[in-house]
Amino acid sequence: MTTQHTEGPPEEGVRRWRRLKGGIAGALSALGVFLLLSSRYAPNRPVTYEGIEDHFKYGSIGGDNTENGLPLRVMQILPRMFHEHLQGGRDYTTFGFIQEPGRPMPVGFSIRRRGIDLVGLNCAVCHVGSVRASEDSAPVRYLGMPANTVDLQAYFEFLFRCAEDSRFTPDLVIDEVEKDGALFPPERLVYRGAVEEMRRGILRARDRLYVFTPLNPPFGPGRVDTFNPYKTNQFGEYYQGHLSAEERLGTVDFPSVWNQRPREGMHLHWDGDNTSVMERNVSAAFGAGATRADVDLPRIRRVKEWLDVLPPPAFPFKRSEDPAKLRQGQALYDAYCAGCHAIGGAGVGRVVPIEEIGTDEHRLNSYTTTLRQLQVRYDRGYDWEFRHFQKTNGYANQPLDGIWARAPYLHNGSVPTLWDLLTPAERRPTRFYRGHDVYDPVRVGFRVDVREVEGRRAFLFETSQPGNSSRGHTGARYGTELSDSDKWALIEYLKTL
Known part of the structure; x- marks a missing residue:
């Protein structure tokens, strides 16, 4: 039983x-x-910095948001995992970024904790420059100076090539990330989704920028197209993937951003399309990836208040101490430059019509009345407003403080040195190397013959390319017909500003 x-x-x-x-x-x-x-x-918590210089270099302005921010640990392994796309470089310094010891990312990248650490761009990515006396000397970095070595277009092209690579998958990317330290199991789940969304987001950005960038000459280091990315990003629905030939090229040199308080009320941007420093800064934050919901006004204001009083850097090389020569140079400056470029001068901060100044018109044409109308509508319902944008008919006169550190010259960076700017336009260099930081203290600008520094190749700039013309700002009123002796005296005085 x-x-x-x-x-x-x-x-x-x-x-x-x-x-x-x-x-x-x-x-x-x-x-x-x-x-x-x-x-x-903790959700939506940017890394904060007590010191204002660190805040300027690494603090958030809102570009590290969930829409445009990129996972930090993934960004750190991209140069290693996709080294062949660096074209001989080792890391993000390949694109001219400044990497400080012990920092997780270069100057100009902020970090925000929101589910996982995200990175985005900030003001310093375009406004920290580098100067060295020779190819073999150590560089000196200046805050507020144009980022003369940074090639933003090459950096974005690198991200595009990574996202297009068949190895950019969650499994392979996470395996590479974990070579630097294991992820918690929940983190792995978060990163799987983040990697896939990062790939999609980068490819969307590629498609938006490719509306105009393949048709234009490359930016090269120290330059960017200011407003056309707005048209294809924030206002893509209106433009629907098309920019007219007349307005699709607006490449300009990065400007300096020190001593901003006296500039309040002047016509800002190269074409003078805005007269509010804070409004211009908020606009720049959108260009760096901030969104209407995430633009960080308190942190932007903190940077602004510091830049208001940040002095221009003193000329770091030997200059003439001959009192007679300096007096001669100052008299020439007063006669030829001060009216338009000295703070307090009658014409400083005012727009000179394109027919009068005669410089390359492309940047002027790229900012349109239509774009202005779209910007004005863009701010409705938010704590900031675009009230001061306007369409102009030329380029704005800017003060010359720290002019030695703002080379190359003219709005598109088409004239390498002050000596060349005082040369009649038809005799200015038509091809020169830029994007390195080796300085010419005599002619005042970066040397035109340096092809490589520390293994990083310089960029060959050609004025024959559309948007790159070095014409204009020439003739008797601009000092290009002075004697050589007078020009050298004027240059010696300009070193003191």
Whole structure:
């Protein structure tokens, strides 16, 4: 006879208790992981910096948001995983970025914790420059100076090539990330989605920028197209993937951003399309990737208040101490430059019509009345407003403080040195190397013959390319017909500004 065993109530109670205990343990474990991750990844918390210089170099302005921010740990491994796309470089310094020891990313990248650490661009990416006395000397960095070595277009092209690569998959990217340290299991899940969204986001950005960039000459280092990315990004629905030939090229040199307080009320941007320093800064934040919801006004204002009083850097090389020559140079400056470029001068901060100044018209044409109308509508319902944008008919006169550090010259960076700017336009260099930081203290600008520094190749700039013309700002009123002796005296005085 077979005896059938029937489980009694005590055994059933034990099994239920074990299941309940396991469920409680699992819930507590999940709660512990949640609390751990919550303390590690507080939502929407940018990394903050007590020192204003670190805040300028690494603080958030809103570009590290969930829409445009990129996962930090993925960004750190891209140069290693996709080194062949660096075209001989080793890391992000390939694109002229400045990497300081111990920092997770170069100058100009901020970090925000929002689920995972995200990075974005800030003001310093375009406004920290580098100068060295020779190819073999150490560089000196200046805050507020145009980022003369940074090639933003080459950097974005690198990201595009990475996203197009068949190896850019969650599994392979996460495997590479974990070579630098294992991820928690919940982090792995977050990163799987983040990697895929990063790839899609980069490809969307590529498609938007490719509306105009393949048709134009490359930016090269130290330059950017200011407003056309706006048209294809923030206002892509209006432009629908098309820019007219007349307005699709607006490449300009990065400007300096020191000593901003006296500039309040002047016509800002190269074409003078805005007269509010804060409004211009907010506009620049959108160009760096901030959105209407995430633009960080308090942190932008903190930078502004510092830049208001940041002095221009002194000329770092030997200059003439001959009092007679300096007096001669100052008299020439007063006669030829001060009316338009000295703070307090009658014409400083005013727009000179294109027919009068005669410089390359492309940047002027790229900012249109239509874009202005779209910008005005863009701010409705937010704490900031674009009230001061306007369409102009030329380029704005700017003060010359720290002019030695703002080479190359003219709005498109088409004239390498002050000596060349004082040369009649038809005799200015038509091809020269830029994007390095080796300085010519005599002619005042970066040397035109340096092809490579520390393994990083310079960019060959050609004035024959559309948007690159070095014409204009020439003739007797601009000092290009002075004697050589007068020109050298004027240059010596300009070194003192």
